[in-house]
Amino acid sequence: MASKPLSPFLWLVFSAGGTAAALLFPVHLFLAGLAFPLGWLAPPSPEALRALVGHPLTRLYLFVFISLPLFHWAHRFRYTLYDGLQLKHLTALIAVLCYGTAVLGAAVAGWTLWSFPG
Amino acid sequence: MGDTVTLSVARYRPEQEAEPVFQDYEVPLRRDWVVLDALNHVKDRLDGSLAFRWSCRMGVCGSCGMMVNGEPRLTCAAFLSDHLPGPIRVEPLRFFPVIRDLVVDITSFLGKLKKVKPWIVRKEEKPISEGEYRQTPDQLDAYKQFSMCINCMLCYSACPIYGLEPSFIGPAAIALAQRYNRDSRDQGSRERLEVLSEHDGIWQCTFVGECSQVCPKNVDPAGAIQQYKLASATRWLSLLLPWGER
Amino acid sequence: MIPAARSTPFHPRWYRRRVSVWWWLEKGSYTLFVLRELTSVFVALFAALTLWQVRALAAGPEAYGDLVARLRSPGFLALNVVGLVSLLFHSVTWFNLAPKAIVLRIRGRRVPDWAVAGANYAAWVLLSAGVAAILLRA
Numbered sequence: 001m002a003s004k005p006l007s008p009f010l011w012l013v014f015s016a017g018g019t020a021a022a023l024l025f026p027v028h029l030f031l032a033g034l035a036f037p038l039g040w041l042a043p044p045s046p047e048a049l050r051a052l053v054g055h056p057l058t059r060l061y062l063f064v065f066i067s068l069p070l071f072h073w074a075h076r077f078r079y080t081l082y083d084g085l086q087l088k089h090l091t092a093l094i095a096v097l098c099y100g101t102a103v104l105g106a107a108v109a110g111w112t113l114w115s116f117p118g
Numbered sequence: 119m120g121d122t123v124t125l126s127v128a129r130y131r132p133e134q135e136a137e138p139v140f141q142d143y144e145v146p147l148r149r150d151w152v153v154l155d156a157l158n159h160v161k162d163r164l165d166g167s168l169a170f171r172w173s174c175r176m177g178v179c180g181s182c183g184m185m186v187n188g189e190p191r192l193t194c195a196a197f198l199s200d201h202l203p204g205p206i207r208v209e210p211l212r213f214f215p216v217i218r219d220l221v222v223d224i225t226s227f228l229g230k231l232k233k234v235k236p237w238i239v240r241k242e243e244k245p246i247s248e249g250e251y252r253q254t255p256d257q258l259d260a261y262k263q264f265s266m267c268i269n270c271m272l273c274y275s276a277c278p279i280y281g282l283e284p285s286f287i288g289p290a291a292i293a294l295a296q297r298y299n300r301d302s303r304d305q306g307s308r309e310r311l312e313v314l315s316e317h318d319g320i321w322q323c324t325f326v327g328e329c330s331q332v333c334p335k336n337v338d339p340a341g342a343i344q345q346y347k348l349a350s351a352t353r354w355l356s357l358l359l360p361w362g363e364r
Numbered sequence: 365m366i367p368a369a370r371s372t373p374f375h376p377r378w379y380r381r382r383v384s385v386w387w388w389l390e391k392g393s394y395t396l397f398v399l400r401e402l403t404s405v406f407v408a409l410f411a412a413l414t415l416w417q418v419r420a421l422a423a424g425p426e427a428y429g430d431l432v433a434r435l436r437s438p439g440f441l442a443l444n445v446v447g448l449v450s451l452l453f454h455s456v457t458w459f460n461l462a463p464k465a466i467v468l469r470i471r472g473r474r475v476p477d478w479a480v481a482g483a484n485y486a487a488w489v490l491l492s493a494g495v496a497a498i499l500l501r502a
Contacts, residue, residue, distance in 0.1 A: 007321040008354035021407045022455040027492035029410050033444030037435040044502035046428050052502050066411045073408035079324050080401045109415050116422050132377040215378035256472035281383045326397045344465035
């Protein structure tokens with residue numbers, strides 16, 4: 001599958017992404033996806049949110065927040081397809097699609113956060 | 119509890135059938151009998167043609183592994199009374215090629231075992247005059263759990279990754295590699311690293327965890343594998359970073 | 365699998381059963397494993413949603429208001445409920461498995477599994493509280 005020096009790196013990124021997602025995603029999804037839309041808790045105003053996101057530390061946080069878990073998904077999903085659906089003959093294509101999507105997502109996130117107003 | 123229980127045993131005689139068939143035997147239901155006792159009863163009294171492996175009958179040799187009601191078990195440790203009501207299904211260890219009846223081909227596993235060099239590897243042997251290799255209890259503790267492996271291969275039968283990819287080096291081989299990697303007397307980590315980081319090495323494992331669930335000796339091969347992944351990854355990092363050791 | 369076995373005493377036909385593509389449905393623990401692995405899909409979806417939010421925020425109040433309204437739709441709410449359950453499943457399985465990989469020895473004794481897992485859970489609670497504090501006070 002992956003070459004020898006690449007495998008530990010991919011696993012490291014997968015683990016980092018999984019840890020970030022495990023620690024941070026539930027609270028963020030609860031707030032942004034349920035509590036705020038349903039009015040259980042008062043969301044920050046768009047202006048306040050803009051100011052918050054504009055801060056360099058928040059930009060960095062969000063970049064890591066979005067990118068690492070994407071690579072976690074890429075690595076994990078790739079193996080799920082390979083083992084679960086036994087798509088061994090497509091192993092190279094699956095790898096390219098999965099990691100490629102993650103790279104694309106990270107690039108878009110990086111660009112968006114870099115050029116965020118403020 | 120009645121007097122007898124039905125054993126539904128997979129038979130495969132390549133000279134007469136293309137696929138395994140089940141054959142039922144009525145065996146005495148004794149409170150202290152294990153599946154191995156029942157199989158030996160079949161062989162001794164009912165059907166001498168049944169082929170199966172066994173040896174110590176006390177859970178230390180690793181010979182009698184089979185599928186009992188779909189779970190990989192040591193038949194010398196699987197009580198008939200725990201599998202009631204019958205029929206109790208006995209099949210050869212899953213994911214291995216079947217030679218005959220309940221006997222599977224374990225050559226591939228033996229090859230994998232040899233590949234990981236499950237012995238103390240030294241750059242230089244200490245001369246006898248210098249005395250023994252000494253080891254503290256803590257140093258023993260670092261690898262003792264992994265040394266309990268009896269090569270019964272139940273973990274291979276539980277591992278879906280091995281089922282899907284028979285070339286996967288597998289739980290027991292990796293656990294045994296770790297047993298020696300973590301032994302303070304050993305200096306062979308580098309050599310084993312080559313084998314373990316290959317295409318069919320540790321990176322095929324997706325931590326299903328079933329191997330540790332079925333291990334009769336609590337070796338925890340899944341733990342051994344994850345620890346090795348982490349060690350491998352940190353080693354990679356240390357090589358990458360300029361101040362790391364080479 | 366094999367046509368009617370033609371075997372000789374010296375080359376017996378060994379039987380090999382093909383693993384079904386539904387192997388993961390054959391055992392409860394296998395199914396749970398696949399469900400655990402599939403949580404990564406919801407991880408990716410939420411990362412994408414967050415990116416969408418940031419982009420909408422950057423684009424202006426109209427775009428952002430649009431997204432906020434969409435998040436109130438039953439479709440998104442249902443997706444987010446399933447997503448939250450999935451993410452929680454990921455977190456719990458992740459923290460419970462962490463001690464298997466992370467073996468720490470303090471003064472020669474191994475740190476027990478519950479301590480490693482517990483530290484992870486504690487970090488989870490602290491970070492979640494911190495995030496909530498920042499977002500609710502903004």
